[in-house]
Amino acid sequence: MKKGPRVAIQGTKASFHEEAAFKYFGKDIQTVECNSFKITCECLERKEADYVVMAIENSIAGSLLPNYTLLREYNFNIVGEVYLPIQLHLMALPGVKFEDVKYVTSHPIAIRQCIDFFDQFPHIQVIESNDTAACAKKIREELLTDTVAIANTLAAELYNLNIIERRIESNKKNYTRFLILKGERNEEETTINKASICFQVGNHVGALSKVLNIFSELGINLTKIQSMPVLGKRNEYNFYVDIEWGSIENYDTAIRKVLKYTVNFNIMGEYAKNDKV
Missing domain, CATH: 3.40.190.10 (Periplasmic binding protein-like II)
Incomplete structure (x- = not known):
């Protein structure tokens, strides 16, 4: 029996999620098959898995919005990412x-x-x-x-x-980005140069722009921004942002400054950039 980490995936063995898990962890893993993304999260919460591999965006189909809701609901730590070319x-x-x-x-x-x-x-x-x-x-x-x-x-x-x-996909540059989720922070990670954060800003002119300008002034690169309505609250949004940096000091400074202009600020994960397709 395989002794590697237990990795929960949506779908069955040989799915793209298992392929992404192999790419990130290697083949020596125990795949935990789940019928839905929510069930993968439940497995991790019940400690029936050590990690979840979760698709978050596709270069053609766009963001998987329900998965952003799961990230917020379960509050797991994002400890890594993997980009997988999708060949159909x-x-x-x-x-x-x-x-x-x-x-x-x-x-x-x-x-x-x-x-x-x-x-x-x-x-x-x-x-x-x-x-x-x-x-x-x-x-x-x-x-x-x-x-x-x-x-x-x-x-x-x-x-x-x-x-x-072979290769019947319309766009040959088709890829999916997957997040690696864990119940606690990954203390073993030494190279940290990317983070996924979530926050809300006040509903007034320039509120979001102020936050984005802070990142820009400190040389922090925004690789993704995704807005989602706050459930039950008119004109209020959660902003999910991925950022990368060359200087950890600039990142720390940016986070301290941004905290003054945001509410419900949450660092969902700090990890090593891994965007090779």
Whole structure:
């Protein structure tokens, strides 16, 4: 049995989440399969997993907004990130020919990323599912000869399917960013040059601009800003911001200054930038 960390993922083995986990931790992990992102968080909260790997944004589909809500609700620490190139392949049981295919099944986001390919084949019915790898698994278990799945090479290998069309995604520069979540801060991390923070500002002219100017003046680079309405409060927003820096002293100074102009300020994680695709 594998002795590595227990990593909770949304989906099944050979999903993109497991591929991201392998890229970050290596192959020696214990994958904890979960049916939803909320269940991955519950696993970590109950200490049934040591980490969660959670998709947060895709270069084509954009931010996964419900996951920002989970980050705030569970208040886990972001201890790392990983960028994964998303390469989508069409796969079927050995011997199945493309002209025999009536159905294609995959996760809605994966389907959306391949829409140009399927526009050429309007007779193929699209069936949405909650996980790419689970679609491949179903084809194998039910021996479906009229169905193809959109998934990655891991799924084709694990479920012994033939890839009948490679790289069908519309944009070949397609990637997803995943966050690595842990119940407590990662004290082992020595290289810290990126942080994810969350805050609110007053509802008056220039309130957000004042905060952003502080970062700019101190050479802190904003790599992402995402706003989400505060539940039940009109015209109030949580701002989720990712920042990077070259000088830890400038970062510390910026945080001290920003605190004066924000409310409900929260450092969700400080970690090493890891944006290689």
